[in-house]
Amino acid sequence: MTNRFSGKVAIVTGSSNGIGRATAILFAQEGAKVTITGRNAQRLEETKQEILKSGIPEDHVLAITTDITQEEGQDEIINETIEKFGRLDILVNNAGAAFMDDKRTSGVDQDISVFDKIMQINLRSVVTLTQKAKKYLVEAKGEIVNVSSIGAGPQAQPKFIHYALSKAALDQYTRSAAIDLIQHGVRVNSVSPGVVATGFGEAMGMTAEMDRKYFNFLESHKDCIPCGSIGKPIDIAHIIAFLADRKLSSYIIGQSIVADGGSTLVMGMQAHNMMDILKS
Template sequence: MARFSGKVALVTGSSNGIGRATAIVLAKDGAKVTITGRNAQRLEETRQEILKAGVPEDHVLAVAVDLVSEEGQDKLINSTIEKFGRLDILVNNAGTAFVDSEGRVGIDQDVSDYDKVMRINMRSVVTLTQKAKEHLIKAKGEVVNVSSIAAGPQAQPEMTYYAMSKAALDQFTRSSAISFIQHGVRVNAVSPGCVTTGIGEAIGFPPGAFEKMASFWESHKECIPSGKVGQPVDIANVIAFLADRNLSSYIIGQSIVADGGSTLVMGMQAHDMMAILTSA
């Protein structure tokens, strides 16, 4: 029997990237899945990918909504319960950043960008989790939040607002985990490093800019020690692990870092000290 057989999962931001990969992994492992995003065309592409994996059509529900909207969130939860009758796994994956229209970064960005980032990356997570709470308690379910290594402790001077939202998400993960575990519901998170998700162009980078940056990171040990930018499925597999109580039952309120080693290195560690010590 597939490990998520009989379970129902709701994955936000599943029209591409990590969300899409997560929905596919969970569905292939037996879960019925609700996929959601604002772009109906990309959402349909996700649905088709799931069906190509051999998943029955009635195991997939696509709901195109704006997650920032309370009405959209209500539709998302109600549609899931109406179709599947329960909710076992909530994956809060939807998130974004914004490139300032005037090219400003960090603390120089207009505070309206801060408001937009926090509404999507943090407020929507809080309110959707609140709306899903009663159903998760009934199912003794799981919540997995998608954070980022940008949450710290390293500074993020160019993406300050994004980093702040993810730091807040980490605290929400810890605090809500204690509240939820009293009801048998686990809350955890994953903190990805650099992952090829398509977010670059979505937030306003020129076409190919993210790929150029990723290529630089891969070639510099101080950026990604493993020498490889992550793929969405790499993070999806961690999410599936955290959603699988048989494998991760004693993990409560934690964030698993999946970053190819990026957060483990400092400047001096990024170079081969033995080669320097033994050189003529």
């Protein structure tokens, strides 16, 4: 590991699991002081212990168990970070979720309360936390990396309409905020993962067996994932670190890097070998 983030302070939201956990660990290993945050205290402690196992000093890690969708929780994250570390250089807006309603309805009939809940965490919390962090990021000439999704489009997402809406809106926010903040020296970019093995399915009520079955199907169908394998959280963490590293990505402003194993590059007709069809 390098020390490319030595002297930097990063906040990684949703770091009790998955992409957020991998990102927080990677940043700490590469020299950053890191604020980790999430709603599950036990899982957040697991993230902290993983960081400490890397030989990172305990005073380089701040763990805050709170609800990112609440203004008080966001104030706690920002204020305690500044109080402990004295600055903020990198904000990773990773926290996000998809939900089902009580009847497990999907599509246009899904209860509007699900829309409100998803927009609250996937979009509104990003907007308000960014506002609260702006002062300190401007002082540091810092970086913001948002975690979006290939669900933002342009392909339709009929089963997860509200989730897709929130991520499409987040992409526009990334572009617009990037132009607004670059005049102050702050860069804003995002990453759009495809299917990644995280705790996302569990949060939607899927069992480990259901996750396994779903992932096996996707990996065995090149019309779903051409590279033939599910992404790992560390795959996305490395992209986030790249976007947060001004030496490597200084000329990238308001863009989203797609990391999906090729999923968005194929259509059904392209996923099958034409010569095999002709030979049959």
